[in-house]
Amino acid sequence: MELELRINGVIKSLDVAPNELLLNVLRREGYYSVKHGCDHGHCGACTVLIDGLPRPSCVMLAMQAAGATVTTVEGLGSLHRLHPLQETFIDAGAVHCGFCTPGMLLSAYALLQRNPNPSEEEIREALAGNLCRCTGYNRLVQAVQRAAALLRGEDIEPISIPDSGGRTRSWDLGRASLEPYEQTGTGVQRVQVMMGQPERQIDAIKLVTGKPAFADDCDLPGLLHARLLTSPHAHAIIREIDTTEARALPGVHAVLTYKDIPRIPSTSAGQPWPEPGPHDQYSLDHTVRYVGDRVAVVAAETADIAEQALKLIKVDYEPLPAVFDPRQALEPGAPRLHPEPESYGIYDANRNIASHVHFEQGDVERAFASAELIVEGEYVLPQSQHAALENHVAITYWDEDDRLVVRTSSEVPYHVRRIVAALTGLAPRRIRVIAPRVGGGFGGKHDLIVEDLCALLTLATDRPVRLEYSRVDEFRSSRVVPSQIIRLKTGLRRDGTIIANQMLVLVNAGAYGGQAASVSAGSGLNSLPLYPCPNLRYSAQAVYTNLPPAGAFRSNGALAGLFALESHMDEIARRLGMDPLALRRKNWLKEGEPLPFLSQAQARYESPIPQAGLASPYSAEVRLAHCGLPRCLQVVEEQLNWREKRRQGQSGPAQSGRIQRGVGIALAMHLPTSAQSLLSSATLKLNEDGSFNLLISLPENGNGSHTILAQIAAEVLGVRPEDILIHLPDTDSTPFDTSSDPSSSLYACVHAVRQAAEQVRQQLLSVAARLLKVPAESLSLADYQISAPGGKSLSLSQVALQALYGEQPTPISATSSWNAACNAPTFAAQGVEVEVDTATGATRVLKVVSAIDGGHIVNPVLAEGQIEGGIAQGLSYSLCEEMVYDQQGNLLTTDLNDYRIFSARDMPETSIVLMEGDGSDPFDIRDIGEIAIAAVAPALANAVADALGVRLRQLPLTPERILHALYVVRQQAARPA
C-alpha cells in the first residue's frame, strides 16, 4: 500500500505492506535513531512522536501513521544546532550507552511542549515509558529540568565543561606558518587540566542526534535476515531433523543444523585463551539442553520468510529427563547434561559439576571447634538477566578481499575473532571483527551469542547475513545472571572477633559452563576478604542444570557474595547484641594487611584446562596499600543519620502502625579481575591539525571509558579531550587487547594510553627541540603548543607539519601495552532507608547513600553516573527481578512487563560521595561502575530487617516474601514458649 509519511518536516512516499510496523519501516528508511528494544511497547527505545505525542513505533502499524506527522530525533537538532534537551542531556551526563537516548529525548520534548515548567514528579511520569538500564534516571530528570529552564529563557550553570567547538573548527593549511612565534601570554586559550574534570562524554553528540552508532545501524546490499529455531524441550536428543520444506521455501538461502557444520567443542565465553571454563558447547548440536537452546538457523530474504521457514523444519525430539535445581543435579542418578566424550574441561561431568573453585587458609575446622559462637545462614540469589536495551545482534559479510567481517555488539572483539575462527575453520587473518558502540552490556555481551551462527550462514550463502535477537530470544536463549545458594558459617569470640569464616557456594551454571568458573571465583573473592581472619575457606561449585547458561555480570559475583556476607554480618551483630557497624569495624580489612586469597599459594582453581589462565597472577603475598573502608562507612553512617534512625527502627514490635521504616548499611570491595592478568594496548598518532587518533580495542558500552581515556591522553599531550579521536575496536586496526570487559579492563587500558601518550609527547618534544634548537628537556607542552624557555613557541599543528613533511620526515605515533594485574581494590559503603507497608509487604526505598573509594576520579560526572546506574540496577535486582520457569523448564518471564526493571518512577533520592584519593598517583584509576551495584542488596535487606525485625535471606524482596516472613514471625511470637 502507498503510505505518505510526513516525517521531520519532509513528505516521503513509501510502499509498505499493511502488516509492516512503523519501527521497521523507519529503520529501513535510515531513521536509525529509532531503536528496536522489546517488540511490545514496553521499553520505549522505539519511541517516535506521532502528531507530537510519544508512541512506541514497535506496536504501531506503519499505515497508521498515514496523515500524521512523525518526529524522530534526527529532526530535533544536529551537531551544529543542538536542541536544548540534547545539550542538557550531554551536559548533565545523562547519556550513557545512548541506546535509550533518542526515545527518552522525544518523551522529554513532548512533555516540555505541553508543560514548560514540569515538576520532578511530572518529569518522572513522562519518562516512565522509556526504560534505561545505565543511568539510574536521576541525571535524565535533571537534564529535562535544565532544558526546561533554558527554554524558559533562564540561565543555568553548566555541570560539565562546555564544548570547545574543536570538533568543527576550521583549519586553513594555506596560511599556516611554519615559523616559531613569540608567545605573548595574551590571546592564548588556556587548556584546563583534564584529569579530574567533568568533561563531557566525547561521543555523546552522535548519540543525542541519533547517528548510526550501533552494530545494527547499517544496511548492506543483499543482506539476508537470520532467525534461530530453539528447543521446546529442557533436555532432548534430536532423533531426526528434516529441513527439506524449509529449504524449499522461496526466499530461503540456507538452513543449518548440526548436520551441516563440524562438531567443534568450544565455549561462548569471551575470555582470554585458553578459556578456563569447560568447552562443552557446539555451534549446533544433536542434543538440546534447555528450553531455548539452539536447534537450527535460517537465513532468508526477509525476517518474515526466515520466521516462516522455522515453522517448516520438522524435528523429532526424544525428550530426556531434565533437572533444574543444582542440589538435585548433584545427586547420584540425576540426568547428566554432558556425557559426551568430545567436551573437555568439565570438572566432573559425571556429577554435573562444571567447575570447582577452592581457597583455604589456616585450620578452619579447628577454629570452629574453639569458637565461642557459631552463626550460620543460607542465602538464595535469583536467576536474573542483564536486560540491556540493545539486543544481541551481528552482521557478517565477505569483504572485497574475501575476508569475513563480523560487525557485532560485543564487549570482547578479539575473543570473538579467535572463537569464530575456531568455529568456522577460517584463520584469524581472514576475520575482521568490528565492535561499534555497545547498547548496554553489563556482562551479557561477554559471550558469543549470535556471532558464530551468523558467520556460518555467511559461509553457507556467500551473502551478508544479519542475526538479531528479539527480546523473547534474549530472555530465553542468551545468558543469565546465575542463581546461587550461599551458605555461611562464622566462628566468633564473644567480643565479636571473627576467628573463622567459611562460604560454600552452589552456582546454577545452567546448560553450559563457559563463564561458570569465573563467576564461582568472583562471589568469594569479592566478598570474603572484607573480613580477613586466619582461618578462611571458600568453596564454590558451578553445577549444570537444564536452564539457560550463566553469563558474566556486573560486579563479577560481588553482588551475590556480598548479599550473603553483609546480611550475615548484621545477623551476627544481632546474635551478639552488638552494633553491626562496630562488628564490621572490628573485623574489616586494614591497610598494610595481606589481601587474603590472592597469592598463588592459597588459591586453588581446579581447572582441568591445561595452562588455563585462572591461576592467580600474584606470585607473592599482596599487601593492601590503601583502604578506604573507614572513610566510606563514616560518610554513609552520617548521611543516613544511622544512629538516630536506627534507634527508631529495630524490630517490628517497637514500631506500630502499618508503615514501618528502617535503615541498613553494607560494605563492598571489588577487584577488577583477580584471576587473570590483563593485556591492553593503545596506539596514538598525530594529525596535521594537532589532533590525535587513539586506537584501542576496549569497547565503549556507555560507562564512559573512552572519555576517560581521551582525558588521560589529552592531559599528557596538552590538548582537549575532543582533540583525541577514538577509533572503535576493529581487529584490523586497533591493537590487541585481552579485555574481558570494558569496566575492569579500563584499569589496564588507562596505563597503555598514558604510556603511548608519553611516548608521543617525547617525540613531539624532540621534533620541536630540533626546530627550536634547544634541548628537549627544556621544552614545555601545554595549550596546543610547545614552548621554549625564552618564549619561542610552536603550535602542535606546526610541529606536526614539520614532522610529517619537514626535512627529516617522521611520523609521530606510538603503540604501548600494559600488562599487569590490578591489586588495588575499590571499596564502598552503601546505605539504604526503606519504608515497608506491613499489610501488603510493599517496599518503598526512600534513600540510597553510596560512598565509593575508587582512587583518583578522572571525571566526577561520569563516575557519579556510573554509581547511580549501579544503584538503580541493584535496587531493581533486589526488589523485582527474577526469571521464573514452569516445571518443564519453560521460561515464564519473557518480556519486559513480566520481567520488570526499574523505571524513572521507581528511583529514590540518591546521595553519592566520591572519596578523593590522596592525589599521590593521578593514574591510580580503579573500577567504579561495578562496585556501585555490589552492596545495594544487602543494605536493602538490612534496612528491611531493621524496619520489620525480620531477616529475608532470599532475593528479590517481593511483597509476598516480605509478608510471608512477617506472618511466620508473628506465628512464632504468638506461640506459647
Place this chain on the structure above:
Amino acid sequence: MIPGPFDYQVASSVAEAIALLDQHGADAKVLAGGHSLIPLLRFRLASPAVLVDINRLRDLEYMQEADGTLHIGALTREVDLEASDLIRRRYPILADTARVIADPVVRNWATIGGNLAHADPANDHPATMLALGAQLVATGPTGQRLIPIEQFFTDSSFETTLQPNELLTEIRIPAPAERSGGAYLKLERKVGDYAIAGVAAYVVLDGAGHVTYAGIGLTNVGPTPIKARAAEQLLRGSTLDDAVIAQAARQAAAEAQPVSDLRGPADYKRAMVETLTMRALRQARSRATGGA
C-alpha cells in the same frame, strides 16, 4: 516478529466500521490504541484477515454529562480521562484508574473502550466499571443496544458478549449522587505493572449514613473481572463502619479466584484483595462524606 498478513481498512465513520465488521464477521478485529492487539498480532496469537482501524473516528472521543449520566466515547484516550477536570472532580475513581494504567506513553494512545473490550482480567477499567454499575453501548448494523457491565464479560478471559458485527461505542456511568464516593486501588510489583490485585469500590450513602448502593470490582484475581456481589450485599443498608468494612473485605477476598503466577501466590493475592478492599472502602467512605 512481524504480524501475519491482513487486509488493513481505515473506518472513516462508525457506520463504515460496522459495515466492515458485518461483512467480515469473526475474521475482523478492531484496532483502537493497539497496545494489546499489535503485540498479539506480532506474536501470531491473533491472525485476523481484516483489521478495522477506528482511530480516525474522532466523534468517539468525548466525555460529557447529560441527563444524570456520564457519557464517555469508547475511543477516549486514557491520557484525556486522566487529565479531564470533569473526571477528576466528579469521578475520582475513574481518574484513580486511568492514572495507574501502564505508563504515560501507553496512555497517550490506549483507549477506555479497548481496555474494556479486550476483556483482559488484568486490565483496570473493568473492575471500576463493575463497581460503578456502568452500561456499555454496543452499536451494530441494526442500531444500538445497552449492555449492563456485569453482562459484558463472559466466563472466559478475553471474551465479551459483543457480537462480531458490533462496536463498543460508548460507556455510560450514573452521575454521582450526593454522598457517593469511590476509589480504585492497585497493588503492583512495580509502578506501571499489571496488578497483583486491584480493587474498585463505590458507595452511595443516604442522609442517615446508610449504604444505598455498593459496588466492588476486582482486578486480576480470576479468569475474568470479578464483581464481588456478596460483599456488596453485606454493605447494603449498613452504616459502613469499620467492622462492616472488614467483613465486606473478607467476603470480597472469598469471592476472588486468584491463581498463583508471576505476580504472587494465590493466597497472597487473596489476602491482598482483603487489604485493598478495606482500604478502597475506607477511601470511598471518606470521599462520600466530603473527604478526599
